[in-house]
Amino acid sequence: MKSDLFFVGIDGGGTKCRARIEDSDGILIGESISGPANIMRDSVLAKRSIVEAIEKAIAVSELSIHHEQCVVGAGLAGANIAQAAEKFGEWSHPFRQMHLLSDLHAACLGAHNGQDGAAIITGTGSSATCWNNGVFTDIGGHGFPIGDVASGAWLGLKAVQHTLLCLDGLRKEDELSATICEALNTQNANDIVSVCATFNTHHFAALVEQILPLLYISIDSVVSLFKEGAKYIESVANVLLANNDCSLAMIGGLSTIYSQHLPSEIRARTVSSKSSPQQGALFFAKTRFFDFQSSNLTGE
Amino acid sequence: MKSDLFFVGIDGGGTKCRARIEDSDGILIGESISGPANIMRDSVLAKRSIVEAIEKAIAVSELSIHHEQCVVGAGLAGANIAQAAEKFGEWSHPFRQMHLLSDLHAACLGAHNGQDGAAIITGTGSSATCWNNGVFTDIGGHGFPIGDVASGAWLGLKAVQHTLLCLDGLRKEDELSATICEALNTQNANDIVSVCATFNTHHFAALVEQILPLLYISIDSVVSLFKEGAKYIESVANVLLANNDCSLAMIGGLSTIYSQHLPSEIRARTVSSKSSPQQGALFFAKTRFFDFQSSNLTGE
Numbered sequence: 001m002k003s004d005l006f007f008v009g010i011d012g013g014g015t016k017c018r019a020r021i022e023d024s025d026g027i028l029i030g031e032s033i034s035g036p037a038n039i040m041r042d043s044v045l046a047k048r049s050i051v052e053a054i055e056k057a058i059a060v061s062e063l064s065i066h067h068e069q070c071v072v073g074a075g076l077a078g079a080n081i082a083q084a085a086e087k088f089g090e091w092s093h094p095f096r097q098m099h100l101l102s103d104l105h106a107a108c109l110g111a112h113n114g115q116d117g118a119a120i121i122t123g124t125g126s127s128a129t130c131w132n133n134g135v136f137t138d139i140g141g142h143g144f145p146i147g148d149v150a151s152g153a154w155l156g157l158k159a160v161q162h163t164l165l166c167l168d169g170l171r172k173e174d175e176l177s178a179t180i181c182e183a184l185n186t187q188n189a190n191d192i193v194s195v196c197a198t199f200n201t202h203h204f205a206a207l208v209e210q211i212l213p214l215l216y217i218s219i220d221s222v223v224s225l226f227k228e229g230a231k232y233i234e235s236v237a238n239v240l241l242a243n244n245d246c247s248l249a250m251i252g253g254l255s256t257i258y259s260q261h262l263p264s265e266i267r268a269r270t271v272s273s274k275s276s277p278q279q280g281a282l283f284f285a286k287t288r289f290f291d292f293q294s295s296n297l298t299g300e
Numbered sequence: 301m302k303s304d305l306f307f308v309g310i311d312g313g314g315t316k317c318r319a320r321i322e323d324s325d326g327i328l329i330g331e332s333i334s335g336p337a338n339i340m341r342d343s344v345l346a347k348r349s350i351v352e353a354i355e356k357a358i359a360v361s362e363l364s365i366h367h368e369q370c371v372v373g374a375g376l377a378g379a380n381i382a383q384a385a386e387k388f389g390e391w392s393h394p395f396r397q398m399h400l401l402s403d404l405h406a407a408c409l410g411a412h413n414g415q416d417g418a419a420i421i422t423g424t425g426s427s428a429t430c431w432n433n434g435v436f437t438d439i440g441g442h443g444f445p446i447g448d449v450a451s452g453a454w455l456g457l458k459a460v461q462h463t464l465l466c467l468d469g470l471r472k473e474d475e476l477s478a479t480i481c482e483a484l485n486t487q488n489a490n491d492i493v494s495v496c497a498t499f500n501t502h503h504f505a506a507l508v509e510q511i512l513p514l515l516y517i518s519i520d521s522v523v524s525l526f527k528e529g530a531k532y533i534e535s536v537a538n539v540l541l542a543n544n545d546c547s548l549a550m551i552g553g554l555s556t557i558y559s560q561h562l563p564s565e566i567r568a569r570t571v572s573s574k575s576s577p578q579q580g581a582l583f584f585a586k587t588r589f590f591d592f593q594s595s596n597l598t599g600e
Contacts, residue, residue: 081493081494082491143497168439169439170440190380
């Protein structure tokens with residue numbers, strides 16, 4: 001008999017929330033996208049985005065599925081922050097079950113199809129984890145500007161700092177400073193201050209698009225910027241992959257660039273992502289659901 | 301005949317506004333302190349603080365002085381930002397005249413009693429200028445985190461970044477990471493993220509007090525942190541003092557530490573501040589007032 005249960009995987013970040021719904025046989029029946037779902041930044045909005053994404057995915061399936069038939073795995077930005085996770089856990093949600101994990105953990109589980117493996121994500125932010133013997137070990141992340149070394153935001157900030165040093169006559173002006181001045185539409189340090197006063201991580205990270213062409217033509221300051229980032233990524237990979245035989249998935253917009261800088265022994269262990277973060281979150285929900293079932297059956 | 305004019309010097313920053321009022325013979329007749337006066341952050345509050353400080357200084361003088369007898373020099377944080385300065389300039393203030401300059405420029409003029417000279421300020425923030433032949437040349441500043449290298453906020457941020465790298469196993473834990481963990485009351489990276497999420501420049505700079513004892517017992521990571529800051533200060537001093545014979549005033553809470561790290565040829569040119577930033581602002585107001593008078597007399 002086919003179960004009346006459905007499994008949902010959520011990948012929620014600062015701008016989007018993606019949902020994937022499968023039936024109990026693991027057949028994909030719907031996918032959707034809604035708004036922001038970062039529970040650290042705005043927990044109310046995140047919950048709304050999650051419900052909306054699931055309802056849209058159900059609508060896509062064209063099946064009559066009730067909330068209480070859904071076992072949800074929610075991989076959400078901010079879930080690594082204890083306070084935010086605790087508050088989220090108090091939600092009287094309408095679903096059968098809700099299993100929270102971080103967006104990083106969902107991406108890692110997705111990349112390795114639920115098998116043991118490590119992941120380094122470098123996009124607007126940066127973070128890393130290794131899923132091994134049922135335990136996640138996280139490295140980095142921590143947000144901007146105290147952490148997220150090697151991320152797009154970090155690169156953008158470093159490029160702006162370089163430009164200000166050049167405009168102050170403390171470093172030689174070069175293609176990088178010229179490019180940043182052009183991107184910010186000014187030649188003046190005080191104007192850069194005014195523009196950057198309203199910058200968040202996304203604004204700083206957006207500068208990377210302008211900087212990348214300079215990397216390809218080997219401008220010194222840009223090469224050393226990316227080398228500093230790559231050195232950090234390498235040290236993270238070394239810690240992640242020590243004492244295990246896990247593969248490493250490099251994920252995010254900067255992953256290709258940083259992968260090229262990794263030493264050959266680490267590159268030999270890198271693999272492509274097998275599936276998406278929402279599939280990772282769905283796997284997590286399924287595992288937790290059946291763990292719960294079997295522990296109940298065995299009277300644990 | 302004694303003039304009915306009075307000159308006021310204002311030193312306004314993010315937390316306090318100091319006023320000094322002198323009669324036309326340069327005799328101090330009143331001083332006072334009021335609230336924040338950073339025109340970049342809150343222009344309305346800054347104006348209120350300025351009026352309050354001047355009225356309090358007048359009250360101290362026990363003389364009957366009207367607003368329109370006061371020629372004011374206002375050395376204000378944020379005055380280096382063109383937009384903020386322009387908006388401030390639109391103020392229909394009740395005083396005879398109002399001459400705006402930055403807090404940095406006021407400090408520099410004060411330090412050298414209005415004579416040519418350079419100043420490097422290192423406290424919560426960092427900035428530098430040289431007043432030479434009637435022109436200010438600024439270096440650095442720019443605010444946190446894009447600028448203010450070597451400042452207290454910069455040192456505090458670097459210390460937190462170091463601590464997170466240690467907790468991630470990417471650096472060896474040491475006295476610095478232990479001290480920061482103790483100051484933030486946690487051993488956990490995620491808790492540090494939560495605590496620092498609400499940090500502003502003052503919170504980061506406040507960590508310096510805890511870090512300083514580690515500098516005095518030469519803890520490697522702390523020594524290299526201050527050396528990096530000192531290297532920046534040295535490069536700023538080199539640019540400020542090139543092609544002139546100006547003296548250099550090192551001002552602010554971190555000035556003594558950084559002064560010790562300067563090479564002997566720069567140390568030989570350092571001097572103590574002769575007077576306060578509000579005296580510098582007052583000097584500025586006086587100069588501008590008499591420049592205006594003489595240009596009117598000569599029909600310029």
